[in-house]
Amino acid sequence: MIIDCDSCAVRGDACGDCVIGVLLGAPAPRAAGSAAENLPSGAPKLQLDAPERRALDVLADQGLVPRLRLVAVPARRTLPGPDGRQVDRDAG
Structure with a gap:
């Protein structure tokens, strides 16, 4: 299992x-609409x-740590558009 915050x-x-x-510390929140929104943030x-x-x-069952709360979103794939810029796959 790969966990990507x-x-x-x-x-x-x-x-x-x-x-x-x-265990590792909460990652800093991302500013919505920022230029760095699609760049890696350094989050765990x-x-x-x-x-x-x-x-x-086992640790979570005993109440020693919380459970994993990861809710993975589907990866966005991009394709080159007619003008050479990257376009979301679903945007067509």
């Missing part, structure tokens, strides 16, 4: 109640294997 739909709202935010991105996920589940 930049792609979480509830980033900022649920970070304080998420195991990643509690990590990969957990099955034993690590089970360990976090």
Whole structure:
């Protein structure tokens, strides 16, 4: 499982109640409409294997850490448009 806080739909709202935010610190909120909106923010991105996920589940079951609150949004793909600029795949 790859956890990427930049792609979480509830980033900022649920970070304080998420195991990643509690263990690694909540990422700084992004300013909506900023020029850096599509750039990586430096927010946590990590990969957990099955034993690590089970360990976090055991800790959460015992009330020692909150559960993972990641709500992944589908990745936006872009294609080159007729003028060479990138266009959202769904925008056509």
